[in-house]
Amino acid sequence: MSKSHEDTEALNYEWPEIQKRLIEEAAKKAAEESGEERDPYRPHWTTNSDGTRTLHMSFDSWWLKHFDREDVIFELPGIVIMNTKTWNADSAVVSLRAAYGLGNHEECDDCFDYADVLKHIERFPEGQFAAIRISGPAAGNTVGMAVTMRASRPPTAPILPWREAIGDMQLSSHEPDGDWLYGVEMAVHPMYRRKGVGTVLYDARKRLVSLLNLRGWYMVGMLMGYRDHADKMDAVEYGNRVIAREIKDPTVTMQMNRGFRPERVITDYVDESDAGDAGVLLVWENPHFDRGRAT
Ligand SMILES: CC(C)(COP(=O)(O)OP(=O)(O)OC[C@H]1O[C@@H](n2cnc3c(N)ncnc32)[C@H](O)[C@@H]1OP(=O)(O)O)[C@@H](O)C(=O)NCCC(=O)NCCS
Missing domain, CATH: 3.40.630.30 (Gcn5-related N-acetyltransferase (GNAT))
Known part of the structure; x- marks a missing residue:
């Protein structure tokens, strides 16, 4: 079965563009019928001939006005x-x-x-x-x-x-x-x-680090799993065992698995009781850093 022109056109749109298009077309049609232009993303009510009221546009669609695929x-x-x-x-x-x-x-x-x-x-x-x-x-x-x-x-x-x-x-x-x-x-x-x-x-x-030609990126990954080990060891021992991959931490191990190099445990970094206020310094050096282009 061949696709109609309308179907083919619809395929050229992706969600949520399809939804945007439907809202805007409905508003255009309503404007043609009523002679009144409206912001299609602003909910409004109209009264029908039998006295019932119709809500135009879903309240959940406000964000579509701002969404841009670019x-x-x-x-x-x-x-x-x-x-x-x-x-x-x-x-x-x-x-x-x-x-x-x-x-x-x-x-x-x-x-x-x-x-x-x-x-x-x-x-x-x-x-x-x-x-x-x-x-x-x-x-x-x-x-x-x-x-x-x-x-x-x-x-x-x-x-x-x-x-x-x-x-x-x-x-x-x-x-x-x-x-x-x-x-x-x-x-x-x-x-x-x-x-x-x-x-x-x-x-x-x-x-972004590559686009801006930065030397790299660092952060202190918080040892969010320490709370489950706090009765057995202090945060420094826990952090060192996470670095050695003897213990899996829900945050720092995930970050290590994303290519960050763990350097050392940092204590008193931020007030976070689950982590014993401690984290691990993690570094990612930009392999594309161009010294000549650096500002
Ligand atoms: C740390 C945090 C940001 C991770 O976010 P997330 O969206 O769960 O991360 P991902 O889904 O990309 O990866 C988490 C794990 O899920 C796995 N995973 C990813 N996609 C998956 C899928 N489709 N099905 C099953 N598992 C999946 C990943 O492999 C990863 O495990 P791994 O490290 O063993 O490989 C999140 O747990 C969080 O917000 N924690 C609390 C706040 C916090 O700690 N922030 C960081 C402060 S430094």
Whole structure:
């Protein structure tokens, strides 16, 4: 059976572009009938001849107005990775808190809030990443996020505690000319773990290091599995055994498996009781770094 022109045309669109097209065409038709132009992404009601009311546009489709395929860096089934935008900054905050088991209103001194994320986007837009669902009932929501900044301080220098390294929650220590990428935060919503979201968030940042021709990227991966071993050993012994691959840590082993070289255990890095406040310094050197091109 041959495909109709309409079917063939539809095949040229991908989800969620198909959904955008349907919404915009419905709005165009409604405007032709009523003579009244409307923002197709703004929900509105009309009254039918029998007095019943019809809602035009789903409340879940607000995000489609902002979605642009050009922004997509990597794609997984039903999830895309892009730089965090102002329209998904608030759901990035929700996924960050969920990743650490915190509700939206629970106190958290080390959690970025909406205003912080907006400032990160302003300071270093290419360094902020969001994993966004593009299909299903939670479409438009951020399911993972990553925050980075640039630093001239190399990983061979003494590692500063997290707060001191970033300056403040709005990344005042970001150095636009710094030749290292510094990993500030990374979080995937617990419902979306073990689907490769964390891996592509790492890939997106490795790509950025290459694009910006930086020397490399370092971070302190928090020893989030320490809580299960705290009665048997201190955080330094735990970290060293994770580095030696004798113990598997849910965060640091995953990072080691993504090509980061573990250097040493860093104590008193950030207030995180599950990790005994400790992490492992992890370094990834850019194999494509071009000294001649460096600023
Ligand atoms: C660490 C963290 C970001 C990882 O995110 P994630 O999305 O689960 O990461 P991935 O799915 O890419 O990889 C996790 C594991 O799932 C496996 N995995 C990936 N895709 C999979 C799939 N489709 N099916 C089954 N397993 C899969 C990976 O192989 C990996 O295991 P491995 O390291 O043994 O290879 C996430 O656990 C998290 O947010 N933790 C809490 C916050 C935190 O610790 N942040 C980091 C602070 S430094």
